Amino acid sequence: MTSPTTLDPAPSLLDRWRPRWVWPAVLANLVGQIVIVGTGGAVRLTGSGLGCSTWPQCEPGEFTPRFHDATSIHPFIEFGNRTVSGLLVAVGVVVALLVFTDRSRVRSYRWLGLAPLVGVLVQAVVGGITVLVDLHPAIVASHLLISMALVAVSMWLVVRTREGDAPPVSLVDGTTRGLMWVLAALTVVVLGLGVVTTGAGPHSGDDEIGYRFALDPYTVARVHSAAVWAFVVVLVAVLVRVLRAGVPGRARTTGWVLLGVTLGQGLVGYVQLFTGLPIALVNLHLVGAALLTAGVVSFAGSLRVRGDVSEVTPTLAV
Structure with a gap:
């Protein structure tokens, strides 16, 4: 007993x-x-x-x-x-x-x-x-x-x-992982340039001052656009490698969704620029930037598996 x-x-x-x-x-x-x-x-x-x-x-x-x-x-x-x-x-x-x-x-x-x-x-x-x-x-x-x-x-x-707490197992090779780090760095660059572009334009946050950063908004917008296109190129390269490696479906789905969000962001960015920066589109672009950020992180997480510790080493104490 x-x-x-x-x-x-x-x-x-x-x-x-x-x-x-x-x-x-x-x-x-x-x-x-x-x-x-x-x-x-x-x-x-x-x-x-x-x-x-x-x-x-x-x-x-x-x-x-x-x-x-x-x-x-x-x-x-x-x-x-x-x-x-x-x-x-x-x-x-x-x-x-x-x-x-x-x-x-x-x-x-x-x-x-x-x-x-x-x-x-x-x-x-x-x-x-x-x-x-x-x-x-x-x-x-x-x-x-x-x-x-x-x-x-x-x-x-x-x-x-x-996911569990066992050591992560990568589903892709070292080159693809390296490209994901490049994609992450480009995400930071794109977001930073986006903030500067908005601050240099008429929606800087102050209705008395036409800009908060004394920069040419169109020049900054072009640099921002170039960074976005570099992001797209690297993302497509990662997607191609993922497809060729036969990585499981969740990674492919997450990658395609991220590509769709990125292209949608690009479309909104160009439309807002050529339509006089309407507030609704600019705010949609901001929310899209948040979705893109979440998508990059989700995509990175989908390129690995991490099971429960007990499944790998049953006697290991957590």
């Missing part, structure tokens, strides 16, 4: 909830990180960055904007973006609780679960600084780039959640 002292302890509430809720939580976080790029873009494109004159309050003594005769739409656009940030904080807390406390997973994965919450808190501070320094272009640019980094980290968290 088993002694009561040798019985396993009852699972905690988080342990019981984790199998059901960890996957929806990490997906909700990813979606939220992409959505906030769109709401943040709306703030910038409508010149609503100072719709709330201070932070963390909207106006001195008031956390929310108020209706009055002189009220414009700008405070509500800015406050809406802050509200989405608050929701992301809540989702980040849930993700941190479900992932960081999961003792069955390796430490690197558990620490990754804290990244969305920490990142959103950092973004809230950067957003506040942006208001307090009257939309300094460097701070505005960093605000968007941090969002893109959070999208990448959130997508990687999704990748790691659906």
